[in-house]
Amino acid sequence: MRIILLGPPGAGKGTQAKLIVKDYHIQQLSTGDLLREHRNQDSDLGNEAKHFMDAGNLVPDGIILGMVAAEFKKPYLDPGYILDGFPRTCPQAQGLDNLLVDHNQKLDHVLVLEVPDEELIRRLTARRSCSKCGYIYNLVFNPPQAEGICDLDGADLIHRSDDTEATVQNRLKVYQKQTKPLIDHYEQQGLVRHIDGTGDVKQIYQRILTAIS
Ligand code: ADP
Ligand code: ADP
Numbered sequence: 001m002r003i004i005l006l007g008p009p010g011a012g013k014g015t016q017a018k019l020i021v022k023d024y025h026i027q028q029l030s031t032g033d034l035l036r037e038h039r040n041q042d043s044d045l046g047n048e049a050k051h052f053m054d055a056g057n058l059v060p061d062g063i064i065l066g067m068v069a070a071e072f073k074k075p076y077l078d079p080g081y082i083l084d085g086f087p088r089t090c091p092q093a094q095g096l097d098n099l100l101v102d103h104n105q106k107l108d109h110v111l112v113l114e115v116p117d118e119e120l121i122r123r124l125t126a127r128r129s130c131s132k133c134g135y136i137y138n139l140v141f142n143p144p145q146a147e148g149i150c151d152l153d154g155a156d157l158i159h160r161s162d163d164t165e166a167t168v169q170n171r172l173k174v175y176q177k178q179t180k181p182l183i184d185h186y187e188q189q190g191l192v193r194h195i196d197g198t199g200d201v202k203q204i205y206q207r208i209l210t211a212i213s
Pocket of ligand 1: 007008009010011012013014015016123124126127128136137138139141142197198199200201204
């Protein structure tokens with residue numbers, strides 16, 4: 001199974017991707033997570049991406065496509081994957097089309113998670129994630145048992161530097177302008193399923209299961 005998860009920042013892509021990965025035994029490929037790993041390792045790519053990310057702007061397509069093409073060569077994606085946060089621009093979608101042809105693969109579904117902006121801002125400013133396992137918390141909707149500590153492995157929780165209200169506002173604009181047009185690209189391929197991304201995490205996951213099974 002090969003899935004793209006589309007949706008604005010805070011729509012719940014990471015949260016839902018982790019549930020799908022577990023049930024379908026496929027892999028999550030999150031370009032945001034990959035970029036943050038590069039930044040943590042202080043790599044050239046990480047340093048180049050840093051100022052775009054901190055401003056809530058998109059990292060240039062060439063960097064992203066190079067990074068994704070390198071992942072596509074790795075066997076861990078063979079059982080299938082869910083793309084979370086990629087593609088985000090029309091050139092990236094075209095780049096992905098080419099990669100799929102090169103690897104003789106086809107997409108099964110493009111899921112678009114829909115959540116109103118006010119809810120996205122509420123969710124993102126309260127988002128925290130585990131520095132070790134990446135589990136996603138929310139101070140309001142899904143708080144950890146002990147403040148600042150992951151329930152699963154005891155590691156520190158981090159507050160992403162781009163999850164401030166000003167940066168989130170810019171990221172929402174960027175989504176409307178650069179990423180939303182992709183829905184049309186995939187509508188033309190007959191792959192799109194719109195999912196109501198409001199309500200309980202489990203309820204949303206059930207909607208996803210209905211759409212993909
Ligand atoms: P994305 O990957 O689309 O940016 P995340 O999965 O990281 O979104 O979720 C953003 C924030 O919203 C996190 O703090 C997460 O815990 C919270 N969240 C996710 N799904 C829901 C939901 N259905 N209701 C309330 N909060 C949610
Ligand atoms: P979100 O919670 O907004 O879905 P991500 O973790 O996917 O956040 O992305 C964080 C930041 O990383 C983005 O604001 C952007 O700067 C950069 N980024 C991630 N994926 C891409 C991509 N496919 N193209 C360009 N920039 C990206």
